[in-house]
Amino acid sequence: MEAVDNIETQLLTVNDVELAGTLLRVGDLVAIPTETVYGLGANGLAADAMDRIYEAKGRPSDNPLILHVCDQSMVHRLVQHITPLEQRLMDTFWPGPLTITFEKSALVPERATGGLSRVALRCPNHDVCREMIRIAGVPIAAPSANRSGRPSPTTAEAVLHDMKGRIHAIVDAGPCEIGVESTVVQVEDHTVIILRPGGVTKEMLEMVADHVIYDTALHDPTEAPKAPGMKYRHYAPDMPVQVLVGQSLTVAEYMKDIIDTIVQQEPMLQEDCKGKPRIGLLLSEETLENLNAVLPNFTLSVDIIVYGEQAEPISLANRLYDSLLQFNDVGVDTLIVEGCTPVGLGVAVMNRLEKASGGHVTLL
Ligand code: TXA
């Protein structure tokens, strides 16, 4: 096996699906586009190929992988049985950002499931991705294509940053449409349990299931989550993150107070913006307007990214990871992020921000 940091990483385009599918089939690591985030793909029936995923990501070995299928016909040989509710979920939300866990068949290597008896399956809503899986002829194991713990990549450039030299190829299909990962669910009797909030919201699931609940471990740190990945710190940029949630004006005033406090501690910031620390603000359009009103003479030591509209969590989801990565590039020392109301896709956004900040969330 080649050393994991010494591989020549080929940059492929959407015209290279044939090659990408073939590389995947023979056991290479290929970063693949999906509608949620870029995945780090490998043959999901080959334990040694999946070993390389763990090595390239530096991923804890007990954290299972999602197997991606090109259609429902691929599912049957991977699972023991499909209940009517699971069938309805597939019919309604596939292809799309919903991952469903099933009791696995003997064909699925333990390496895919981290030793669990269940396997997570998803059919991505991305034509290029499904075509590559079809050409590979096997399910494709694919975690997000970031180094473990870092924000997930929503562009090929972000994948390259984390994975250059560690994987065989990247298929660049432009920015991902949704920007946060799939929702992971498990069906128990007639209840859908959300193990990880994501692109398919609770409200959407309630259209096909009478009972939809969140895994209680999502809100209780003393419980072991059913999705092992949820117990790790995740999605974190390089600097400490503080998240503020509240009415836009209140958030703006709180941000102003934090900036004032930091600037007072470091008087040199007022004249010399090269002084440390640099503050990053990630906020909504509404809050930028309010902040401009309360803090007209912005100190230049503040780096601002507007990541969407507070009233439209989908716009926040879309630019969240890319914005966090941009703050890494700029090199801010502390990052203050405006969160959102946890409804609809806002649940997934807040889940990621809680993880990125290590639970440093202030409700205003
Ligand atoms: O949108 C997505 O889901 C992306 C794209 C690439 O498809 N993939 C992704 O994979 O986010 P990853 O590995 O970063 O996250 C998978 C999550 C983890 O929290 C993992 O613990 C959970 O799914 N998971 C995987 N298999 C599971 C299983 N058998 N039972 C419970 N949770 C499982």
Ligand code: MG
């Ligand atoms: Mg991930």
